Amino acid sequence: xxxxxxxxxxxxxxxxxISYKQPNVLAGRTDVVYVTPWLAxxxxxxxxDPTLIDFIYKQQxxxxxxxxxxxxxxxxxxxxxxxxxxQYYFVGFRVHYYLFTDQPEAVPDVKLSNEHQLMxxxxxxxxxxxxISMGRMKILEKLTKSELDNxxxxxxxxxxxxxxxxxxxAETLGRLIGVIHPWxxxxxxxxxxxxxxxxxxxxxxxxxxxxYYTAAAFGGTVQEVYKLTKTCREQQSIDAAKSIEAxxxxxxxxxxxxxxxxxxxxLSPEYLxxxxxxxxxxxxxxxxxxxxxxxxxxRPNL
Amino acid sequence: xxxxxxxxxFVGVLLIGLSYLGYTSNWQLQSCKTxxxxxxxxxxxxxxxxxxxxxxxxxxxxxxxxxxxxxHKDLGLHSVPGLVYTQPSALNxxSDVAYMTPWLAxxxxxxxxNPTLIDSIYKQQxxxxxxxxxxxxxxxxxxxxxxxxxxQHYFVGFRVHYYLFTDQPEAVPDVKLGNERQLxxxxxxxxxxxxxISMGRMGMVAKLxxxELVNxxxxxxxxxxxxxxxxxxxVEALGSLVGVIHPWxxxxxxxxxxxxxxxxxxxxxxxxxxxxxxxxxxxGGSIQEVHKLTKTCNEQQNIDAAKSFEAxxxxxxxxxxxxxxxxxxxxLSPEYLxxxxxxxxNEVKTIRFxxxxxxxxxVRSNL
Numbered sequence: 001x002x003x004x005x006x007x008x009x010x011x012x013x014x015x016x017x018i019s020y021k022q023p024n025v026l027a028g029r030t031d032v033v034y035v036t037p038w039l040a041x042x043x044x045x046x047x048x049d050p051t052l053i054d055f056i057y058k059q060q061x062x063x064x065x066x067x068x069x070x071x072x073x074x075x076x077x078x079x080x081x082x083x084x085x086x087q088y089y090f091v092g093f094r095v096h097y098y099l100f101t102d103q104p105e106a107v108p109d110v111k112l113s114n115e116h117q118l119m120x121x122x123x124x125x126x127x128x129x130x131x132i133s134m135g136r137m138k139i140l141e142k143l144t145k146s147e148l149d150n151x152x153x154x155x156x157x158x159x160x161x162x163x164x165x166x167x168x169x170a171e172t173l174g175r176l177i178g179v180i181h182p183w184x185x186x187x188x189x190x191x192x193x194x195x196x197x198x199x200x201x202x203x204x205x206x207x208x209x210x211x212y213y214t215a216a217a218f219g220g221t222v223q224e225v226y227k228l229t230k231t232c233r234e235q236q237s238i239d240a241a242k243s244i245e246a247x248x249x250x251x252x253x254x255x256x257x258x259x260x261x262x263x264x265x266x267l268s269p270e271y272l273x274x275x276x277x278x279x280x281x282x283x284x285x286x287x288x289x290x291x292x293x294x295x296x297x298x299r300p301n302l
Numbered sequence: 303x304x305x306x307x308x309x310x311x312f313v314g315v316l317l318i319g320l321s322y323l324g325y326t327s328n329w330q331l332q333s334c335k336t337x338x339x340x341x342x343x344x345x346x347x348x349x350x351x352x353x354x355x356x357x358x359x360x361x362x363x364x365x366x367x368x369x370x371x372x373x374h375k376d377l378g379l380h381s382v383p384g385l386v387y388t389q390p391s392a393l394n395x396x397s398d399v400a401y402m403t404p405w406l407a408x409x410x411x412x413x414x415x416n417p418t419l420i421d422s423i424y425k426q427q428x429x430x431x432x433x434x435x436x437x438x439x440x441x442x443x444x445x446x447x448x449x450x451x452x453x454q455h456y457f458v459g460f461r462v463h464y465y466l467f468t469d470q471p472e473a474v475p476d477v478k479l480g481n482e483r484q485l486x487x488x489x490x491x492x493x494x495x496x497x498x499i500s501m502g503r504m505g506m507v508a509k510l511x512x513x514e515l516v517n518x519x520x521x522x523x524x525x526x527x528x529x530x531x532x533x534x535x536x537v538e539a540l541g542s543l544v545g546v547i548h549p550w551x552x553x554x555x556x557x558x559x560x561x562x563x564x565x566x567x568x569x570x571x572x573x574x575x576x577x578x579x580x581x582x583x584x585x586g587g588s589i590q591e592v593h594k595l596t597k598t599c600n601e602q603q604n605i606d607a608a609k610s611f612e613a614x615x616x617x618x619x620x621x622x623x624x625x626x627x628x629x630x631x632x633x634l635s636p637e638y639l640x641x642x643x644x645x646x647x648n649e650v651k652t653i654r655f656x657x658x659x660x661x662x663x664x665v666r667s668n669l
Contacts, residue, residue, distance in 0.1 A: 013627060013628055013629075030397035034401070034402050035401050035402055035408050035414050035415075037414075037415050037416035037419055037420070038415065038416070038419055038420055038423055039408045039410065039414070039415050039420070039538060039632070040408075041402055041406045041407075041408060043406070047402055047404075047406070048402075048404055048405065048406050049404035049405070052404055052405055053404075053405060053406070056405060056629070171406060262423065265406075
């Protein structure tokens with residue numbers, strides 16, 4: 001029975017009678033690249049048909065877990081995060097939010113759609129925002145290893161100081177999902193802010209690198225995210241034992257992981273943008289973005 | 303019985319025991335339908351437990367890993383440090399073709415993938431690719447070129463098992479195969495009509511993929527034999543369900559595709575529907591997916607036959623019906639099955655696999 005549950009039929013089934021534009025063989029977006037050199041799709045506006053994609057994935061009867069951490073003053077971001085998610089995030093699909101906080105009483109009362117559930121988990125407070133950020137890996141490792149229901153098919157791990165502004169849907173689903181960082185998508189690889197000290201487990205030499213990924217959003221199947229978070233947690237511990245902290249904390253470790261365990265799908269910076277008021281010619285649509293905040297004021301330490 | 307001190311102690315211990323149990327047991331941490339607040343152990347308690355549980359965890363991990371291995375291989379896209387290749391661009395790629403379908407299956411064209419990187423990734427998966435080819439009647443004459451050119455271009459460096467179905471095993475040429483490549487010849491009965499031979503392949507591949515190949519191979523491709531390889535045809539083509547865009551129709555409108563248009567046939571597709579016109583001469587995927595495809599097509603062909611119907615392009619019509627409602631996870635451009643080595647178009651810059659010229663009347667035993 002366990003095996004039957006696991007081996008769901010995840011084929012891309014469609015039905016007679018649904019109508020959509022004929023796919024083009026000779027024209028696509030020409031201003032961006034939407035497939036990686038290892039043939040993983042890169043999701044940009046215009047590369048997928050939302051109607052068709054929703055139709056296909058609705059037939060898979062899936063559940064998507066979504067984790068978010070709100071400690072200390074970060075609880076102030078929860079209301080906007082949850083309310084905007086209810087408007088744009090996997091609308092019409094089954095979503096289980098896992099909210100980790102040190103102040104459960106500060107969780108706002110947000111009305112969720114029928115298919116969305118909120119589970120609040122209390123965690124200890126921490127003094128350094130870097131520790132809070134990196135500490136997520138350990139909690140996620142535990143969550144994905146044993147605490148998630150057998151019925152969870154996919155999981156996304158998102159930063160909380162953010163807001164949804166446009167569709168984030170089933171086009172993002174896949175085995176292992178990375179999101180291209182909004183600041184570096186057009187930089188040469190030797191300028192990526194990878195960890196460059198060989199002493200760190202997160203080290204990447206200047207000749208290597210595909211993309212610079214953000215740690216503010218990543219996901220995939222429960223099994224794949226378990227492997228990712230376990231590895232990052234282990235690498236972080238090894239560094240800590242040598243009193244090293246990678247330059248961008250867990251983001252450095254995520255980038256190391258994604259270089260040698262390539263994502264099966266990438267999301268363009270539309271899926272994690274930097275500022276709703278900043279646009280570029282390539283990012284025609286902003287779906288999910290960090291919100292403006294005063295770092296000094298909201299973080300427990302500088 | 304009078305209540306005494308010891309009764310209170312007993313109740314006290316019971317209460318302490320219960321609350322300890324309540325604090326540490328799992329049921330408290332299980333998710334509920336309504337909002338619930340759960341406690342997560344402190345880091346110190348964690349460390350103690352971790353030390354205790356380490357060997358248990360390692361044991362469980364191994365079991366988990368083993369069990370999973372038996373069920374399915376780790377098909378992650380692993381790469382290794384030190385591998386050197388051009389940086390992927392986020393902004394510059396081919397602008398003359400589309401290389402992804404609206405349901406996000408990549409369309410594979412020259413320039414969309416890095417062969418060095420892709421080979422490196424797939425070499426770590428330790429995979430086997432089964433390949434079926436049917437050579438009945440005079441079609442055995444195509445075998446030498448097919449096999450020799452495959453050895454030069456087809457999944458070079460990977461484990462390939464050819465399954466050659468023929469009615470004349472003695473006509474199979476002696477072609478030297480590379481390391482880790484095997485040829486398995488299966489004898490099948492003679493058939494009089496080429497249409498029956500073509501359609502009959504579905505049933506035979508369905509049988510092969512039902513159980514024999516399940517533990518033998520990871521992927522399978524089914525190829526026409528009156529063809530030849532001219533350039534790389536390899537792991538960039540792998541996926542759970544793979545179709546090839548037909549070389550004749552890639553720039554046609556959907557109502558011009560030569561789908562079966564008679565509603566009486568199981569292969570019927572109405573004029574307003576259709577993604578691509580796929581070629582019957584090459585398709586593939588995981589053993590499980592190709593089994594479902596060939597089994598379905600075989601059944602649909604039989605239903606038609608019982609009504610004395612034969613779809614306009616035989617197995618290709620049924621294949622197209624299947625792919626419309628069970629979309630491929632990867633689509634290969636017409637580079638992967640071209641029409642004529644001497645014909646080129648603006649978009650098809652590389653010809654990898656191509657029909658060879660043949661005198662149709664002469665080579666087919668019936669008209």
